[in-house]
Each structure stands twice: as C-alpha cells, then as structure tokens.
Amino acid sequence: MFPEFEVVPAVDMQDGQVVQLVGGERGTGRTYGDPVEAATRWVDAGAGTLHLVDLDGAFEGERQNAAAIDAVLDAVDVDVQLGGGIRTSEDAIGLLDRGVDRVILGTAAVENPDIVADVSATHPGSVVVSLDAKGGEVVVSGWTEGTGLDPAEAATRYADLGAGAILFTDVDVEGQLEGVRTEPVRRVVEAVDIPVVASGGVATIEDVQALKEAGAAAVVVGSALYEGEFTLAEAQRAADEV
Structure with missing residues (x-):
C-alpha cells in the first residue's frame, strides 16, 4: 500500500453530491457536483487512488450514498478507499467483495476494536483505521463526539490488531485552506510501522511537501484541488521532488 508517496483526491459525498466540509461541521460544505464526474476527472488527471467518504453515513451511522458510490466504482479502474457509515464487519467485507480496495473504519473501530482484526483476517491489509483528531483527541460519529483517545496511542493499538494503514x-x-500542522502527523507516523495517510488543511503544494517530509505515506486533498489552488499533477510532481 502506497509504495511511493501519493496525492489522493477526496470525493466526499452528501445527498448524492460532492461536498467539502469546513472543520468537519455539518452544513458548512461547498458543493462540487456529481461524484462520478469528479472521480473520472481525477483519474484522468493521473490519480492512482481515490478517497471516497459517505458524509451522511458518517453522521447518521449507516451508509446513505450507496448508489453514488456504486456508480463511482463502476466508472473508475483505480484503487478506491471508502469510509463513512461502515459499522459492522459484514458491511466492510461486503464492500471489499464489491470492489472497494480498502475500507476506512473510524467510529466502528473505536467502539469495537476487534472489527479491525475480524476484517483483516479475511482481507489482509484492507483496513484503514481513521483517527480523526480535534483538540488533540480522537473524535467519532462524524467528528461530533470526543473519545479521550490520544491519536498516536490509538494508532499503535490498531496496528497491533492488523490495520493496513x-x-x-x-x-x-x-477544509479551511489555511495550511497543515505537521507535528500531529509526525507523532502518529513515529508510533507505528504501517503507512500513515495524512488529511486536513492542505492549501498549497508546500503543504503536500511538508506532510511527506513529516513521514506520511500519502496525503488526501479535497478543497485545494476543487478550488483550483493547484493541479493534481503539480502536487504529485512537487512531492516527488522532496
């Protein structure tokens, strides 16, 4: 997984449309159209992986944008990682069997850590555990509930359970386009021997380079790409120069 550093476009979905939230707050999103059009645009631009998120599923606790996700899976031929509303091992395995390359487990992994081991037992390396940090602690349920967990300590726990990344x-x-903070990323990277994918705050090509230098194996970029701050090719080329 991510043998070379990769810039991964985000296709976050709400009500069947691509949306980028600001600070994880519901209702703050800006809409960017049809998910299939966005996904194919990024693949045509050179993406080797797509990052799909069912935002409604993350908030509601069950998948809400299944039709849009299926349409994206049918339209592209690159690696796809999917999160949002995946709460059981059966859901995760069903998605992997459907063609998703990696499932992203956040709330489910916090509430039931064994789900990571259960899914990894049949699909090794396919689980990406999402550790979303707000105010220095891991948050769940669409970034609305604190857990008291330290991200670096939690990362170690999930790596031991078989998480692939x-x-x-x-x-x-x-979503604020105001830049990244590398120290929290570095702490997580130093805690585990599995890939760490960084997300949040990328506004410039220099942010992408900084996250690579912090040890991230890949970076997910949303708003900056949709707003045209730089192109996918420019970001990947700059990262390759680091």
Whole structure:
C-alpha cells in the first residue's frame, strides 16, 4: 500500500453530491457536483487512488450514498478507499467483495476494536483505521463526539490488531485552506510501522511537501484541488521532488 508517496483526491459525498466540509461541521460544505464526474476527472488527471467518504453515513451511522458510490466504482479502474457509515464487519467485507480496495473504519473501530482484526483476517491489509483528531483527541460519529483517545496511542493499538494503514485527519484545519500542522502527523507516523495517510488543511503544494517530509505515506486533498489552488499533477510532481 502506497509504495511511493501519493496525492489522493477526496470525493466526499452528501445527498448524492460532492461536498467539502469546513472543520468537519455539518452544513458548512461547498458543493462540487456529481461524484462520478469528479472521480473520472481525477483519474484522468493521473490519480492512482481515490478517497471516497459517505458524509451522511458518517453522521447518521449507516451508509446513505450507496448508489453514488456504486456508480463511482463502476466508472473508475483505480484503487478506491471508502469510509463513512461502515459499522459492522459484514458491511466492510461486503464492500471489499464489491470492489472497494480498502475500507476506512473510524467510529466502528473505536467502539469495537476487534472489527479491525475480524476484517483483516479475511482481507489482509484492507483496513484503514481513521483517527480523526480535534483538540488533540480522537473524535467519532462524524467528528461530533470526543473519545479521550490520544491519536498516536490509538494508532499503535490498531496496528497491533492488523490495520493496513492509519488515516490521520486533523479536523481542526480540515477544509479551511489555511495550511497543515505537521507535528500531529509526525507523532502518529513515529508510533507505528504501517503507512500513515495524512488529511486536513492542505492549501498549497508546500503543504503536500511538508506532510511527506513529516513521514506520511500519502496525503488526501479535497478543497485545494476543487478550488483550483493547484493541479493534481503539480502536487504529485512537487512531492516527488522532496
């Protein structure tokens, strides 16, 4: 997984449309159209992986954008990682069997850590545990509930349970286009021997480079790409130069 550093476009979905939230707050999103059009646009631009999130599923606790996700899976031929509303091992395994390459487990992994081991037993390396941090602690249920968990300590626990990677999202800077914070990412990277995918706050190509230098194996980028702050090719090329 991510043998080379990769810039991964985000396709976050709400009510069947691509949406980018600000600071993880519901109702703050800006809409960017049809998910299939967005997904194919990024693949045409050179994406090797797509990051799909069912935002409604994350908030409601069950998948809400299944039709849009199925349409994206049918339309593209690159790796796809999917999160949002996946709460049981049966749901996760069903999605993997459907064609999703990696499932992202956040709330489910916090509430039932054994789900990571259960899914990994049949689909090794396919679980990405999402550790979304707000105010220095892991938050769940669409970033609305604190857990008291330290992200680096939690990452170690899930790596031991068989997680293939950690997705670390800095919610405090998510969607704001004001830059990244590398120290929280570095702490998680140093805690585990599995890939850490960074997300949140990317506004410039220099942010992408900084996250690579902090040890991230990949970076998920949403708003900056949709707003045209830089192109996917420019970001990947700059990262390759680090």
